[in-house]
Amino acid sequence: MPTPPAASAPRPVAVGVTVFRPTEAQVAALLARVEADPRLTIVFDNGGLPADAAARLTGRGALVLSAGRNLGVGGALDAIARAASGAGARQVLLLDQDAAFTPAQVAILEAALARLRTLSLPPAVVGPRPEAAPGRKAPAYPRRPEIPDYGSLVPVEFLATSGSLIDLEAYARIGPFRSDFFIDGVDLEWCFRAWGKGYGCWMETGTALPHRVGAGVIRARRLGIEMPRQPPFRMAAYLRNSVYAWRLPHVPRRWKLRQAAYLPLQALLYWADSGYRPGVLKHLAGGVLDGLRGRLGAPRGLP
Template sequence: MAIAQSDGDFSAHVNVNLRVGAVVVFYHPDETCIRNANELAKRIRCVVIDNTERTAHDFGKRLEAGIDYLPSGKNEGIATALNRGVARLLQLGCDMALLFDQDSAPDDHLLTELPRAMTDILRADPRVALVGPAYVDERLGGGVPTPFVRFGLGRLLRVPALGPAPLDTDFLISSGSCVNLRFWRQIGPLQDDLFIDFVDLEWCVRAKRRGFSLYGIPWVHMRHSLGGEPVRVFGRAYPSHSATRHYYLFRNAVSLILRRDIPWSWKSSELVKMPVRLVIYALFLRPRWRHVSMAVAGIADGVRGRLGPLRAR
């Protein structure tokens, strides 16, 4: 996909068409996931990283011929998978990378508008590294776009995803985001040993600390489900995950809380959420002991600095 440039300054780089590619990460994909990737590949150059452990299934044979299919043979985690996909797009000469989960089904509006928004913003802010849509989780927010996040003094600021202008933000989730690959090597890849949770948060914080910008694009929406079926407590919906995922959630939260470069506003928010999550797991999820014990193990490993995949501890 090429985005034609209009008149304006792109820091001496606007006189060429920008090449945009997509990275999709598979993990035991179902037919819908494969169909989504095939539909995506009809509209944009697509790289699929397959984190599925070796099985009798050959997902590559069911993908469009134009897809770059790179099986890992094991679950390397979302960070490593996205890093591999971005590295491939860089080899192909791409200037921007759209990042997707396997169940993402982006429409043409997102595929067109995010690169266009990046191009437009670059005229005014030549150090923009990432733009992303407002995501909608019907189960948690009732169809209302989730606000963008800024790190305020001692607390997180929620910026409503409204209006016709890009919104300066401090954090964007990886799924559906558009990365400016000109700055990928300066910022560095995603942190592999975080494996899954808060991978995007760590990268965003690092990008901001190195002087780059992030923008939420409020007029672009993407449907995205956080975790499994939500747990409802006193009328409020909370995302739930597997016990193993809760291990990573708590481990990585603790690991980031202990780092000096992570904003205190995010740390304080997580410190409030963690005991609430533990109570919810103990009372509402089954098997209770499994969820709680994995969360506690994650806290212990986070304090010890044990990262990487769980089975390699």
């Protein structure tokens, strides 16, 4: 993995983008972002970034990192955070490869983080209001109880990492993302850990980011449930990590109880959407069993 360049002057914010098998359109959008934003852009290739695209990004001032294999979301984000710190950044904005987030929106989050530093509760992260891209489902961020809003800023239990502006000093004290979660629940666990260590996680309602998770939406209108349509390996990883998180002391009991009631309904809905295929049920059951046994890391069936 390349060593990040030494910083000649402090960089308030670096932008980190994780890519995995990006399309030509996603590479073009990433190149345009690097050209439009004077902030240092750090790209972590989890696999599939063409060599010519990496060279073009580097030629335009981006720092391109790779471990030569897929580290998962948690491992990639930690590599980005380390590189941002090494380059002298004080905060890092994390983005997925398909996130459309402008430099002006980054400035909005910078200002929000500065406002939050006036509170007695130090901030760990601030992110935009989630919106659903066409045909997709936006994540929901439950409000953190017993903490008041601060103007346009709302305290939330957790935020998706894509669009999140992380305070790197807080990150150093809270600890890295769980690389063994690999893909799902990485953001949730880290934010609960941040709250447990006396840091806050906030949503800035004054700006928004469309989310494109999954390939469509699975709905059960009578039950009031909507969930992204994901490949079986990812749904199994979600179940595994959710079940494993029940043993973590910093995950609130209220969330564990909610998940204990919600996860079986989600699993049943997902299985029904697959046409009740036995292989899918076996995959989901294997994920739950892995969570109970603490078998983490790269999920089974990972492409």
